Structure formats: structure tokens, C-alpha cells
Amino acid sequence: MADKVAEREAESFGELVERYLREHAVKKRSAREDERIARRELLPALGRHRAKASARRQVRDVVRGSEARGAGVMANRTLALVRKIFNFAVAEEIVAANPCAGIARPTAEQQRDRVLSADEIRAIWSACDHEPAWVAAAIWLYLLTAQRKDEILAMRWDEVDFGSGWWTIPAERAKNGLAHRVWLSSPAQRILKELRLRAGGSAFVFPSPRGDQPVATLQKPLDRIRKSTGVEFRIHDLRRTAASHMTGAGSRV
Numbered sequence: 001m002a003d004k005v006a007e008r009e010a011e012s013f014g015e016l017v018e019r020y021l022r023e024h025a026v027k028k029r030s031a032r033e034d035e036r037i038a039r040r041e042l043l044p045a046l047g048r049h050r051a052k053a054s055a056r057r058q059v060r061d062v063v064r065g066s067e068a069r070g071a072g073v074m075a076n077r078t079l080a081l082v083r084k085i086f087n088f089a090v091a092e093e094i095v096a097a098n099p100c101a102g103i104a105r106p107t108a109e110q111q112r113d114r115v116l117s118a119d120e121i122r123a124i125w126s127a128c129d130h131e132p133a134w135v136a137a138a139i140w141l142y143l144l145t146a147q148r149k150d151e152i153l154a155m156r157w158d159e160v161d162f163g164s165g166w167w168t169i170p171a172e173r174a175k176n177g178l179a180h181r182v183w184l185s186s187p188a189q190r191i192l193k194e195l196r197l198r199a200g201g202s203a204f205v206f207p208s209p210r211g212d213q214p215v216a217t218l219q220k221p222l223d224r225i226r227k228s229t230g231v232e233f234r235i236h237d238l239r240r241t242a243a244s245h246m247t248g249a250g251s252r253v
Contacts, residue, residue, distance in 0.1 A: 011094055014047030019092075020085045032150070034081055036216055041066060041078045042085075051089060056099045063106055072107030079105060116233060116241040123229040124238075130228070133198065134206055135221040137191050139238065144188040146242035148175060149235050154214045155205040160184070160192060 011019070017038050025031045045062045059082055066075035079100065086098040116124070121143065128136035141152050151169050160167050171179040184192070195205060204214040218235060226232060 011051045013049045013051045016051040067106045075106045114237045115244045120231045127225045142238035
């Protein structure tokens with residue numbers, strides 16, 4: 001009887017996810033993305049299941065659901081996150097084994113080398129005039145600084161020194177784990193100064209309307225821009241394009 005009661009009271013997968021986010025993911029640079037994927041892809045389907053009862057078939061169903069709607073890369077990311085969550089659960093002795101073991105990534109990812117042309121850059125830049133100011137500013141800053149998506153969206157005002165013209169990205173937010181400085185050109189500084197007038201006291205340059213956190217994604221604005229311009233691109237293509245053009249102009253990126 002005691003064993004049956006303990007089994008009924010065992011952690012649900014939803015509780016396991018919350019523990020993972022609170023105790024493990026918070027130490028990683030991918031914490032915000034892990035939480036986004038967990039709440040969007042995992043919890044609606046698996047949240048109420050007991051963690052110990054989660055089976056390979058259930059994991060495959062969730063991953064295949066992402067793949068079926070054409071989000072192959074997201075299916076890969078979802079599987080990777082479930083695997084990390086259950087690795088954490090095994091280490092904490094919540095479950096005995098990882099049900100993701102042996103499940104292959106559903107989509108083969110290819111390295112992109114897309115660099116936008118000058119005409120495509122002009123089209124995207126102009127399309128931003130019809131977007132909210134913060135959306136336009138974020139996209140323009142990708143093209144002006146060649147920095148990563150998460151580094152720009154999570155930018156804080158205390159990282160920006162308008163006096164010297166440098167933006168310092170701290171080690172905990174840099175992908176390589178090393179703090180580095182980014183020179184802000186005159187157009188980049190002008191964009192940031194205009195944003196600061198609208199900041200409303202937030203510590204973040206791009207604050208989320210849902211709380212004291214930065215914006216997590218630009219997916220919907222990017223969809224609108226792709227549709228209005230006819231230019232097919234991904235957010236990382238902007239970074240690659242900026243770096244390529246800077247290198248072509250003789251800059252070291």
C-alpha cells in the first residue's frame with residue numbers, strides 16, 4: 001500500500017520540467033530557450049503524465065507532432081530538451097532510465113551559408129519602417145552589429161556605454177562564455193538612444209510586455225517581413241550577412 005501511495009504521489013512530468021528549469025537550466029545560457037520550448041512543445045502534451053511513466057512512444061509522438069507541422073528543426077530541439085530533462089531526472093534518481101535513449105533526430109539539419117544581397121538588405125530595412133519601433137530596432141541592430149539573436153534581444157541598458165560607444169556583453173550571455181565588447185556605430189547609437197526614450201524604466205533594451213524579462217522571439221514580425229518583401233531569410237542570416245559585408249569592407253569581425 002505504501003508503494004502504491006508513493007507511486008501516485010510521484011512527480012509529474014510537468015513538475016520535473018519545473019525542477020529542471022529551476023535547479024539546472026537556470027545555470028545555462030540556454031535557460032530562456034529551454035523554458036520556451038518546454039512550455040510550448042512539452043507541457044501541453046506531457047505535463048500531467050507521471051515522470052516515471054513517460055515512455056518512448058509519448059516522446060516520439062510529441063517530436064513527430066512538431067515535425068508534422070513543418071517545424072523539423074524545432075522537432076530536433078524538442079527531442080534534445082526532453083533528453084536533457086530526463087538526464088537530469090536520472091541524475092536526481094527520479095527515474096531509472098532515459099526514455100529518449102536511441103531516438104534519432106527526426107530532421108537532418110544543414111549548415112546555411114545564406115548571405116543577403118544589397119537589394120534584399122534594402123527591402124528588409126525599409127519593411128522595418130512598418131513594424132513597431134522595437135522590432136525595427138532589433139533587426140537593424142542585427143545588421144549593424146553582427147551579434148547573435150539572444151545577445152541582442154537580452155541586451156541591458158547597463159551594458160551600453162554611450163560615452164565610449166561600446167556595448168559590453170557579459171560572459172554569462174555570450175555563447176562562447178567569454179565577455180566581449182561590441183563597437184556601436186553612429187547609426188546603432190542613434191537607434192538605441194531613440195529606444196531609451198521609450199524604455200519606461202525597464203532594465204532591458206527590448207522588454208517583454210508580459211513582465212520584467214526581455215523579449216524571447218521575433219518570429220511573428222519576421223514572418224510579416226518575409227511576406228511583405230518576398231525575401232526568404234532566417235534571423236541568423238542577418239548576422240552572417242552583416243559579418244560578410246563587414247569583412248568585404250575590410251573590417252575584422
